[in-house]
Amino acid sequence: xxxxxxxxxxxxxxxxxxxxxxxxxxxxxxxxxxxxxxxxxxxxxxxxxxxxxxxxxxxxxxxxxxxxxxxxxxxxxxxxxxxxxxxxxxxxxxxxxxxxxxxxxxxxxxxxxxxxxxxxxxxxxxxxxxxxxxxxxxxxxxxxxxxxxxxxxxxxxxxxxxxxxxxxxxxxxxxxxxxxxxxxxxxxxxxxxxxxxxxxxxxxxxxxxxxxxxxxxxxxxxxxxxxxxxxxxxxxxxxxxxxxxxxxxxxxxxxxxxxxxxxxxxxxxxxxxxxxxxxxxxxxxxxxxxxxxxxxxxxxxxxxxxxxxxxxxxxxxxxxxxxxxxxxxxxxxxxxxxxxxxxxxxxxxxxxxxxxxxxxxxxxxxxxxxxxxxxxxxxxxxxxxxxxxxxxxxxxxxxxxxxxxxxxxxxxxxxxxxxxxxxxxxxxxxxxxxxxxxxxxxxxxxxxxxxxxxxxxxxxxxxxxxxxxxxxxxxxxxxxxxxxxxx
Numbered sequence: 001x002x003x004x005x006x007x008x009x010x011x012x013x014x015x016x017x018x019x020x021x022x023x024x025x026x027x028x029x030x031x032x033x034x035x036x037x038x039x040x041x042x043x044x045x046x047x048x049x050x051x052x053x054x055x056x057x058x059x060x061x062x063x064x065x066x067x068x069x070x071x072x073x074x075x076x077x078x079x080x081x082x083x084x085x086x087x088x089x090x091x092x093x094x095x096x097x098x099x100x101x102x103x104x105x106x107x108x109x110x111x112x113x114x115x116x117x118x119x120x121x122x123x124x125x126x127x128x129x130x131x132x133x134x135x136x137x138x139x140x141x142x143x144x145x146x147x148x149x150x151x152x153x154x155x156x157x158x159x160x161x162x163x164x165x166x167x168x169x170x171x172x173x174x175x176x177x178x179x180x181x182x183x184x185x186x187x188x189x190x191x192x193x194x195x196x197x198x199x200x201x202x203x204x205x206x207x208x209x210x211x212x213x214x215x216x217x218x219x220x221x222x223x224x225x226x227x228x229x230x231x232x233x234x235x236x237x238x239x240x241x242x243x244x245x246x247x248x249x250x251x252x253x254x255x256x257x258x259x260x261x262x263x264x265x266x267x268x269x270x271x272x273x274x275x276x277x278x279x280x281x282x283x284x285x286x287x288x289x290x291x292x293x294x295x296x297x298x299x300x301x302x303x304x305x306x307x308x309x310x311x312x313x314x315x316x317x318x319x320x321x322x323x324x325x326x327x328x329x330x331x332x333x334x335x336x337x338x339x340x341x342x343x344x345x346x347x348x349x350x351x352x353x354x355x356x357x358x359x360x361x362x363x364x365x366x367x368x369x370x371x372x373x374x375x376x377x378x379x380x381x382x383x384x385x386x387x388x389x390x391x392x393x394x395x396x397x398x399x400x401x402x403x404x405x406x407x408x409x410x411x412x413x414x415x416x417x418x419x420x421x422x423x424x425x426x427x428x429x430x431x432x433x434x435x436x437x438x439x440x441x442x443x444x445x446x447x448x449x450x451x452x453x454x455x456x457x458x459x460x461x462x463x464x465x466x467x468x469x470x471x472x473x474x475x476x477x478x479x480x481x482x483x484x485x486x487x
Contacts, residue, residue: 056080085348090122091337094348115170116177116192119219120149120162121251127157127165129181130251130305131218136197141190143181145249145305150187151180170194185425201253204231206238212486213240217261220253220309225260232264242297242486244479245313248327252308255336255355262316263287265295270320271358273312275336282353298323299482302370304446307331314368315357325370326482328446334363369448372485373462374478375469393417396460403455407432415440415455418467 060076078096085094117136121128127149132139149157152168160168169177171194179190201224203216213235217228235243243265252258259272266272268289275283300314300323311330317323336353354364396414403412413430420426424439437453440463445451447462469477 089335089351091333091335091351092349094346096346112196112198113170114173114194114196115166116179116194117197118143118169119249119251120165122162125158127160127162130307131249133197133200133218134203134216135200137192137195138179138190141192142188143179143190143192144183147181147183147188149179149181151178153178154180183423185423202227202231204235206235206240207244207483210483210487211239211241212483213238213243214246215243216246217250217310217313219250220255220257220261220313222254222257224253224257225264228261229264236296240296242299244299244301244482244486245317245323246301246479247306247310247314248301248303248478249305250307250310251305252310252333255309255312258309258313259285259316262313263289265298265317266320266322267291267295270316270322272316274356274358274360276354276356277352295322297486299485300325301478301482302327302330302368303376303478304328304331304367306368308333308335311363311368312355312357315359315361315363318368318371319358319361324372324485325368326372326374326485327370327478328373328375329369329448330363330367332363332365332367334365367445367448372481373447373465374481375446375466376476376478396464402457403432405432405434405437405453411455411460412436415460415463418463419443422467 060073060080063076064071064073078094081094081096085092115136116138117133118129118138119131119133121130129143129145129147129149131145132143149165151157152165155168157165157168169179171177173194173196175194177192177194179192181188181190201218201221203218205214206212207214213232215228215231215235217224232243255273262272266287268287268291270287272285272287274281298317300317302310302314302325306314306327307330311333314323314325314330318325334355335351336355337349338352339347339349341347356363357368394410394414394417396411396418403409408430410430412432413428416426416428416430416436419436419439420428424442426436426439427433432453432455440455440459441451441453443462443466444453444459446466447458449458449462
């Protein structure tokens with residue numbers, strides 16, 4: 001294994017992110033680590049288990065000599081490696097070659113490419129669209145974050161690696177590619193003309209007729225902190241007295257970039273992040289500097305696709321009472337990774353740490369609950385269609401009946417009608433069955449509650465709020481709420 005520098009002043013950790021593709025010399029605020037070694041090795045090893053590696057070598061040799069057809073030893077060895085990583089979390093991945101590893105890291109560093117403008121990630125066997133480049137050809141076509149890619153040019157992508165899908169979507173400028181997707185069970189087909197695109201982390205402007213600076217952070221790439229600092233400074237110069245930071249559909253990126261962005265907004269001495277390993281707190285970072293001037297009012301926009309580094313940034317500002325959070329519950333990925341290179345050119349990405357914000361509230365598996373739960377229109381229904389549909393539904397009443405699994409009633413039917421209209425795969429059978437409970441759990445989680453599947457008063461209100469969000473056409477209710485809080 002190549003030697004790694006573990007004593008850097010600013011901790012650089014790569015968070016899991018699967019993607020297709022003139023500022024001051026330093027940031028005004030930097031991050032100060034404690035003296036604890038973040039990557040402390042486990043003190044105990046299982047010698048008996050290590051001895052079994054000799055047995056694995058014998059098994060591979062026997063297979064090579066006796067298998068029914070020719071098979072490369074390298075393929076068997078790589079399969080063994082993949083088996084090891086199959087025992088870890090979804091974020092830990094083995095790269096058999098530098099090409100595979102570079103396909104991942106290039107997504108965080110490549111500034112220009114020819115393609116369709118999608119950010120993708122894996123969720124089990126599905127390929128999920130994390131984000132849509134606002135300047136790419138997929139945006140006007142109607143492809144949305146959260147859609148599942150099912151085929152490219154008519155070829156099903158089930159079983160393909162993210163790199164294979166990425167390469168299929170890219171191509172020569174002006175050529176066409178057919179992308180098939182599903183959105184909550186509904187199939188869509190798009191013919192997209194590939195274009196030359198630049199990966200951009202930051203989009204900023206003053207919201208018209210206000211003094212509110214708006215900054216969208218698409219991801220935390222290798223230059224994001226400098227670009228963010230420049231955008232904040234420029235907006236202040238243009239008259240911004242408060243800010244909206246839009247992290248919706250931001251799938252993550254480099255930890256140091258997210259933390260330096262947060263440090264730009266916070267005060268010296270503010271805690272940023274706490275790291276944990278094997279159930280123990282092993283390190284934390286805080287803001288250092290001399291400027292102690294008052295900070296601007298900030299609202300952060302998040303949704304269910306705001307993950308990892310986006311959650312670090314949000315937790316840092318929210319935990320220091322420096323920002324109000326609007327939207328729906330974030331993804332819930334509080335795990336950091338490191339890429340470790342091996343001498344033969346292979347490498348692996350390994351989850352090494354859990355992290356939390358300043359208040360030490362768990363992020364992994366839970367996400368961050370917004371201060372204001374606001375749903376946005378997903379574009380499935382027009383206002384007229386939604387009104388007609390609502391008029392035909394049974395009213396969802398907050399009576400005294402709390403309903404559990406297997407129970408039935410009109411409120412269950414009313415909930416099923418609204419869930420089905422929103423694209424959830426449920427039957428309108430009046431029974432609180434497994435499918436209905438699974439859909440309700442999504443609503444409960446997005447609303448920042450405990451996802452348990454029962455139908456209580458709070459859940460009824462959450463279902464109604466989410467359904468009513470369809471009445472707004474394409475208006476951005478989350479952004480409107482953020483603006484109202486800052487006016």
